[in-house]
Amino acid sequence: MEMIELKPETMIGKGLHRECYVHPDNPNRCIKVVVLRGEEETRREQAYYKFLQKRQITWEMLPQFYGVESTSMGPGAVFDLIRDADGEVGKTFEYYFESAELTEKNLIGLLTSLQALKTYLFSQNIITMSIKPKNIIYQRQDERSGVAVIIDNIGNSDAIPLASHCRTFGKIKMTRKWNKFIALLQKDYSENSLLQTQLVNKLLD
Numbered sequence: 325m326e327m328i329e330l331k332p333e334t335m336i337g338k339g340l341h342r343e344c345y346v347h348p349d350n351p352n353r354c355i356k357v358v359v360l361r362g363e364e365e366t367r368r369e370q371a372y373y374k375f376l377q378k379r380q381i382t383w384e385m386l387p388q389f390y391g392v393e394s395t396s397m398g399p400g401a402v403f404d405l406i407r408d409a410d411g412e413v414g415k416t417f418e419y420y421f422e423s424a425e426l427t428e429k430n431l432i433g434l435l436t437s438l439q440a441l442k443t444y445l446f447s448q449n450i451i452t453m454s455i456k457p458k459n460i461i462y463q464r465q466d467e468r469s470g471v472a473v474i475i476d477n478i479g480n481s482d483a484i485p486l487a488s489h490c491r492t493f494g495k496i497k498m499t500r501k502w503n504k505f506i507a508l509l510q511k512d513y514s515e516n517s518l519l520q521t522q523l524v525n526k527l528l529d
């Protein structure tokens with residue numbers, strides 16, 4: 325197979341370890357390349373994806389993984405690229421919660437989709453590392469609705485990954501991760517008063 329040339333202007337986001345580009349052959353897929361010490365996380369992510377693929381989960385709130393292609397920046401992992409209903413690349417919950425205005429405009433959809441994400445993760449027994457707002461995309465449908473899609477940091481780093489194989493342990497682990505996520509939202513967006521009151525009302529059960 326031919327090597328994929330990644331152009332700087334097609335970059336859609338960057339984290340601490342990876343850069344994410346639009347796939348030049350398919351606008352609905354993205355390619356992630358490691359730019360700083362992310363090999364171990366990438367290996368764990370791909371192993372966990374293989375495990376989920378075998379289990380035949382539904383992919384409503386998780387991008388599918390399509391394997392690795394060689395690129396001008398090294399090996400690139402190919403995933404669904406999450407786009408809003410209007411075709412724009414989806415923005416993270418961090419982006420929405422940093423703005424009181426965007427939170428207010430999209431409040432119902434943001435909170436309803438997070439509640440649905442929690443239900444999804446628990447019902448499919450999907451295990452994550454820390455859950456962070458920068459790693460969840462709000463796939464905006466319209467003013468009142470959207471889907472929360474988790475794009476990074478799934479998997480289990482335990483030496484003996486009981487939670488991955490046993491729902492009871494999975495539920496215990498994910499309850500802890502979810503509660504930490506809510507606590508993080510309370511700490512990092514303490515100035516977003518609308519978010520804070522709604523968190524207490526809707527997401528603290």
Ligand SMILES: Nc1ncnc2c1ncn2[C@@H]1O[C@H](COP(=O)(O)OP(=O)(O)OP(=O)(O)O)[C@@H](O)[C@H]1O
Pocket residue numbers: 336337338339340341342343344354356387403404405406407413414416458459461475476
């Ligand atoms: N499937 C996707 N669809 C749309 N945008 C995405 C997708 N995956 C990643 N992005 C964008 O690219 C950014 C970086 O991707 P990602 O979070 O996977 O990198 P990372 O370096 O592993 O992050 P971290 O700093 O959390 O370790 C995301 O914050 C998001 O803005």
Ligand SMILES: [Mg+2]
Pocket residue numbers: 339340458459476
């Ligand atoms: Mg990330």
